[in-house]
Amino acid sequence: MACRIGELVLGCREPEVLARFWCEVLDFVVLGREDDGSIEIGPREGFGGPQPTLFLSARDEPEPGKSRLHIDVNATDRDQDAELERLLAIGARPADIGQKSDSSWHVLMDPEGNEFCLLRARIPQL
Incomplete structure (x- = not known):
């Protein structure tokens, strides 16, 4: 059995702003919020469906260097x-x-x- 992508994680300063943007782009909904401000968005059927979710991980500063993803x-x-x-x-x-x-x-x-x-x-x- 092979693996498949379950979620993509994107470090960001303002998860709420990016959640609104990416929900609009992808027709996703907010699936959950973490205490640290991180937000998971995904298709209406939720995690585990045919599409991966997008986890917007709250970070004070961006990761050093250009993202490779x-x-x-x-x-x-x-x-x-x-x-x-x-x-x-x-x-x-x-x-x-x-x-x-x-x-x-x-x-x-x-x-x-x-x-x-x-x-x-x-x-x-x-």
Whole structure:
């Protein structure tokens, strides 16, 4: 039997801000809150379903150096241009990491500056 990803952990200064942002991006809900301010968000069916949850771990300071993990997202019910417009409207910002202008993806940052990519391919809703 192989492993599968159960949750992704992202250290952040303001878990509430990122929870609102990522819930809107992914159509997730808050699944739980910890005493230290950390928040777990995920699909409505909760932990253990086909999608991993996102655990926003409260940190006073960001980890030193650039994060080696980032999230790629795909639109499920609209084309890439419409999804880009939606993401920018809810707080994403464009990021320039040296990508080519004709790349099939957009590099963005969430409200705390964590990079993520909006890919072109559309994934059907489950």
